[in-house]
Amino acid sequence: MGVINQIVFDCEHPAALARFWANALDGYALREYDQLELVRLAVFGLTPETDPTVMVDGPGPSLCFQNVDGQRHDNNRVHLDVEVANRQPEVDRLRELGASIDRVLPTYTVMRDPEGNQLCLVDKREAMAA
Structure with missing residues (x-):
C-alpha cells in the first residue's frame, strides 16, 4: 500500500x-x-x-x-473530512475565511471553500461515540 x-x-x-x-x-x-x-x-x-x-x-x-x-465546479471529485473538537466555532471561522455551508447533519457539516470545493467538518470520534 x-x-x-x-x-x-x-x-x-x-x-x-x-x-x-x-x-x-x-x-x-x-x-x-x-x-x-x-x-x-x-x-x-x-x-x-x-x-x-x-x-x-x-x-x-x-x-x-x-x-x-476550463475547470468545472460541478466536477469536483476531491474533498477533505476535517476532524474538529468543537464544530460550530470552526464553521464560523471558515465562513469568515470565505467558506459557505451546504448542509448540517448530526455529526458533521458539509461546507464549500471559496471556489466551491466541498469539505466536511466532522466531530471528534469520541464525541460521535457518546
Whole structure:
C-alpha cells in the first residue's frame, strides 16, 4: 500500500485558494519560494501570486493547488473530512475565511471553500461515540 503524498485541487486561483487552506488547517503554511524558484517563475512572466501551482505543507499530506483551464465546479471529485473538537466555532471561522455551508447533519457539516470545493467538518470520534 502507498501513503498519501499530496492532495491536489484543480482551481481557478491557486494562490488565493492555497492561502484559504493554509489558514483553515492547524499547522499548515504556504510553501516558501526560494530564489531559484522565483527566477524560474519570472522567466515565464509569473509571480508567486500568479503561479499556476501553489503548495501548502503541514503535518499531514501536502496540498497542491493547480490551475486548470476550463475547470468545472460541478466536477469536483476531491474533498477533505476535517476532524474538529468543537464544530460550530470552526464553521464560523471558515465562513469568515470565505467558506459557505451546504448542509448540517448530526455529526458533521458539509461546507464549500471559496471556489466551491466541498469539505466536511466532522466531530471528534469520541464525541460521535457518546
